[in-house]
Each structure stands twice: as structure tokens, then as C-alpha cells.
Amino acid sequence: MATATSDRKSAFTVSNALAAVVVVVAVLWLMPVVWVLAMSFKPNSELMRSTAGFLPIPFTLDNYAGLLSLSATPNWLFNSLIVAVSMTLLTLALASTAGYAFARLEFPGRRILFVFVLAGLMVPEQAVFIPLHALFSSWGYHNTHTALIVPRLAVPMGVFLMTQFFRAVPRDIEEAAELDNAGRLTIFRKIMLPLSYPALTTLGLFTFLYAWNDFLWPLVSATDKEMYTITVGLASIQGNFAETEGLGSVMAAAVFASAPVVLLYLVFQKYIVSGVSMGSSK
């Protein structure tokens, strides 16, 4: 009895010490972000003098105001928004229809086609970005939103996730509707899609993050400054920090670039963190 209690007590203090260490690490983890955020609210003249300090003193909104009125940043944000939203909606549409067919419909060649699509998971972006570039060059389609969106719809991850999801839906739900002679499209729209809102939400969030943060393809396809996404635009203004006089503005641009994804993350954290394992555990 005595040993058991002392054991529990020591385990308890070990847990506490561990928790304290993790909290310290977490604070250090956030430090760079807090520092950058603080700089974005400081006047550039102050930053020329010193970048030290985690509080925005003296405080100014000039960096943000300047970006909104004078720079290409609003344009870049607009491009990113168009691209990310379209890519998300289209991916959801393509992945859910194809996933439904693979999970629930009978047709010749189903198994082979599914393996053929899954094999695409092993093709990294770097293996296809040059031929894709040549393809869009031959069509004369670079520097358009379409060029930024369409190639990314070919990623098979969404189809894989939706197939897994639809397979797990009990069959009798559909069968009742089949007996009522409802068409496939009706069953899909009225029964399967509403059931899959959680999966679609997760897939949608990941697609949006992926689209917003995409770098290599927009870098080679959107070469006009007007057509940059915010991720590429922000990369283009990372000059020489030691000399730049507009440090605060660069930091403010970074905050603009992160605000939408951070907001999404804060609202949908549960979906995102648990969604990571969606494809792996089953």
C-alpha cells in the first residue's frame, strides 16, 4: 500500500515536471512568431535602430496601411483567395464523385482503375512540374488563375480519402433508397453527401491550406508580378534584411499571408489535427 502511494506521488511530480518543460518549449516555439508580429506593428525608423523586444512599442498601423494602399499585396491576397477557394470546391466535387464510384458502384475495371489512381500518390510534384510547365506554355495559359488551379486537382489524395470514407458508410442506408428506385445521382446527393460533411470539411481544409501555401508551381507558372499568389509574392519581397528600410512592411505582409490560414486553423483545429491521421489509420 505504502509503496503504491509513493509510486503514484512520484509519478505525479514527474508528470508535473514534464508538463512544465513542455510549456516552456511551447512558449519558445511561439517566440519567433510573436516577435515578427510585434515588428509588424513597429515604425520602420524604430526597427532601423533596434529589432529587440516582443511588444509593439512604439505602436503603429502604418505598415499595414501602406501595404493596403501602395503595394501589390491586396492583389496577391486576392489571387490566393480565388485560387484556394476554387481549388477547394473543385477538389471536393471531383474527390467525392470519384470516391463514391470507387466505394459503391459496380463497374468493370474498378480494382485496376483504383490502383492506377492510388499509384499517383507516389508521384511527387517535382516529377511533373517541368512537363506541366511545357504543357501550359504550349497552350499559352501561364499567368492565369486556371493554370494555378487545374493541375492541382489531379492529386489523388482526396479520392483516396473519400473512397475510404464512403466504404465505411453502412450499406442498408443506400439500399432503402434503391428500393424506392431513386437514381444514383439522387442517392449520392441526398444521402451520401450529407453523411460525408465531416470528411468533406477535413478534406476541404487541407486542400485550402495546400493551395494557399503552394510554392513551386505558382513560382514557375505565375511570373507576372500581378499574378503572384501571396506565398510567391512574400517570397519575392524577402530581400536583404540587414539593409532593408521597410522591415516592418515585410513583416506586415507575412502577417497578411498567414492570417487566413491561422484563422481557419483556430476555428477548425479539431478537424485539422485529427484529420491528419484520416488516411493512415484505416
Next chain:
Amino acid sequence: MTSARTSVAAAEMNTHTGSRRDWIVAYLFLLPFLAVYLVFLVYPLFSGFWISLHDWELVGNFREYIGFQNYRDLWADVLFWKTIRNTALFASITVPCMTALALALALAVRRPGRLYAVLRGVFFASSVFSVSVVTLVWRMVLDGDRGLLANLFRSVGIRPIGFLGEPFWAMPSLAVATLWWGVGLPMALFIAALNQIPQDIYEAAELDFASRWKVLRRITLPGIKRTFVLVLVLQIVLQFQMFGQAQLMTKGGPADQTRTIVQYIYDTGFRDWQIGYASAMAVVLFVLMFSISMVQLWLGSKED
């Protein structure tokens, strides 16, 4: 029970009678994705190989079939081998560190409770940033003049280091930024795997007064073996494709110390306009990554 059975029978009859029509419907459901998949993934994969057999320029119409000459040139390209070594070095730092850190964090923050939920949120949060935000933040932190660490060093009287410009520090600096950026995903994978280990095994171990270390080694680690392999393979594939960090933090410098394969592909194709030669490198990278994925599939099938 009977009604379920009859409905299954009815469904089967349905598929038999209206099968031709059902096939068409199924293909219609598949068509939009398959079309995009064929045009923008399958076709480019093969045309990439085709391009690599040419002396092919990015702009203009110059292209000449040269067989495997690009691959022979690659074999003799000192810089290409250097980028392979650099990338392998980068991966050999980041993959073990990332996996270990992700597992340690997962073990530390998987507990129930508000505090741990917040901590999970914090460690995952840095993964939602884009590469250009991450590189901006870390370039600032590591800057030898106005950086966060430079400020810290000065305040304790040490001469600040310009980490990204030092041959010794450049690669580890990229690795640190990458760890900060990427640890959330493997951590979440580990947490999910840890939560699937049946609780009663732990309870049995507690009754046996097993030590924490023993529980970790005998129960926890064997329980997440599959996820461990998955994380390792995902990380190897991911880190071998490193591009943005080197491109935006060091430009591959100092003296090509941090130039990676993908960065060399990008420079060759889009700075020097030699997309034939760049494609040959991309094919080599693809074959490399594909083999690693196959190893994982093979390991996975061996276990089942």
C-alpha cells in the same frame, strides 16, 4: 434480419438487371477526376521522361532529340552529385530529428485536458504557415545583425553569428527551421496511433508495477511500429524534395553548401532554361522517391 437479407438480394438483382446502365453511371461519376488525372498527372509524368531525352529550351522552339545524353551528362556533373550529397545530409539531419521530436512531443501532449489541447495546438500551428512565411520568420531569427538570436547574444555579451552565411551553420539552420515548420504532422500521426493502443494493456502493466521506461519500450513503441515506418518514409520523401527553405534562406549558399536537388532542378530549368537537362534530374529524383515508397509498401505488406 430477413428484411435486410431480402434488400441485399433485391440490390443484387438490381445490379444484374440494369448493369450496363449502372456502368455508364459509374464511369460518369469517375470521368471528371480521371480526365484531370490523366491530363495533369499521368501524361506529364511520361512527357517529363520524353523531355529528358531532348536538348529542350524553356523559351522558344529549340528542341533536339539526344537520347540518353542528359543522363550521361548528369553522371559526370559534379554539382549534381554535390546537391545529392547536400540533400542526403539535410535529410539525414531532419528525418531522425523530426521523427524523434514528433514522438517525444506526441508522448508529452497526448494526455486529456485543456492544457494539453492547447499545447497540441501550439506545436501543430507552425505547420499551417507557408514556406515563405517560415523562411521569413527564421531568416529574421537567425540574421547576424538584426536577428532575434543576435539580439539575445548581444545582451549576454557574445558576438552574434550570421548563421545562414556560415558554412558550418547554414545546413543545421535550415534543418531547425524545417523541424519547426514540419513537426506538427508526424506528431499528430503519432498521437492518433498512441490513442489506438488498448488502454487495458497499460492497466495490466500498472498492476505489474512495470517501470515507465519498460512500458514505453515493451508496449508503447511496439504498438506504433506501423506509424513509425509511415512517418519515416513520409519524412524521407518530403525532406528529399526540400526546395523553398534553401531557395529563400540561403540561395543554396554559402558556396553551394545548401543547394538541394530540387533547387538545382529549378535553377537549371527556370534560370538557365535547360528544361531537358532539368527533366533528367527530375526523373532521377522521382525514381529515387518511388523506390523508397515501394520499400514502405513492401514492409507494410510483409506485416499484414
